[in-house]
Amino acid sequence: MAEIKMLCGSLPDMPWQDKPEGCTSPLWRYSENPIIDRNPLPNVARIFNSAVIPYEGAYVGVFRGEQKDGVSHIYFGRSKDALHWEFDPEKIPFKDENGNDFQPVYAYDPRLVKVEDTYYTMWCQDMYGAAIGMAKTKDFKSFTRVENPFLPFNRNAVLFPRKIGGNFVMLSRPSDSGHTPFGDIFISESKDMEFWGKHRHVMGRSSNWWESLKIGGGAAPIETDKGWLIFYHGVCNTCNGYVYSIGGAILDINEPSRVLHRSSFYLLTPETWYEERGFVQNVCFPCATLQDADTGRIALYYGCADSYVSVAFTTVQEVYDYILAHDNASDDDKSLGRR
Ligand code: BMA
DSSP states (O other): OOOBOOSSOOOOSSSOOOTTTTOOSSSSTTTTTTTSSSOOOEEEEEEEEEEEEEEEEEEEEEEEEETTTSSSSEEEEEESSSSSSESSSSSSOOOOTSSOOOOOOOOEEEEEEEHHHHEEEEEEEESEEEEEEEEEESSOOOOOOEEOOSOEEEEEEEEESSSBTEEEEEEEEEESSSSSSSOEEEEEEEEESOEEEEEEEEEESSSSSSGGGGEEEOOEEEBBTTTTEEEEEEEEEETTEEEEEEEEEEEEEEESSEEEEEEEOSOOOOOOOHHSSSSSBBEEEEEEEEEETTTTTEEEEEETTTTTEEEEEOOOOOOHHHHHTTBBBHHHHSSOOOO
């Protein structure tokens, strides 16, 4: 197989464990999962579907905290090792551009991406229906809301970590008001982070059973010399409810609406107690990665059963080889996605 390299910075102290003997999966679970247990804060019953990023020699993150009133909001956390986390006791106090309080009614499934010198977080919130909310920060002390990028209904937005062709680029998943029983990944561009357009279809749910109902963007795309590596979620519908697995694909580096490779096999599916059992059973929901270009190591952060946060490890070579070995990207996936 061809050698692949990540085009990102060094992160030598990121969490890591070697692949266990006899493991046949391209992603292997951290032995101490889950890393965040139930009732992590006095007012919060569960933290899950959350995103982390390196910051000033340590790590910070935005966390989906489902409060004891049943409403989700975004909480800020910090960690020295990206495994043991401390959280601010109150949800992030988002402000508008004039410094006034501007809190979403609810907010869930945050992602966190650095583009140039600014950190952006994007989540799902109410805007007369489920839609994408966003905020930016440079210091993680104040978070300023930016315009909501898309009309309702939409979920699972995640920015690319750099501009492409001079524009910000974001994946999202148009949806409906409920537990959406359909959904493909789309891509949109913006010159100013205010007006979004040039919408394209990236990839759809597929004939692979595990992702036959809907798919949605997960962690921020990782730049490699073979294209953008994405970890996303794929959902199937069983007689006992939805099952969320983690898939992988490689997008064209300059035209990321074109899928170059896509694994017909999931990379990770609910198999352990913390993935199979919880507030919502059978959910593996990827939201972020940490990676080190020097070693090729990747740590994937994913929500488990709407109850916990866990980590799984791989290397860029291992996951790339696996995606290529099971590649079934369709002609539609490979197209520009413009109609
Ligand atoms: C989706 C989102 C996720 C959640 C998943 C499973 O629609 O709400 O936050 O993990 O359902 O409940």
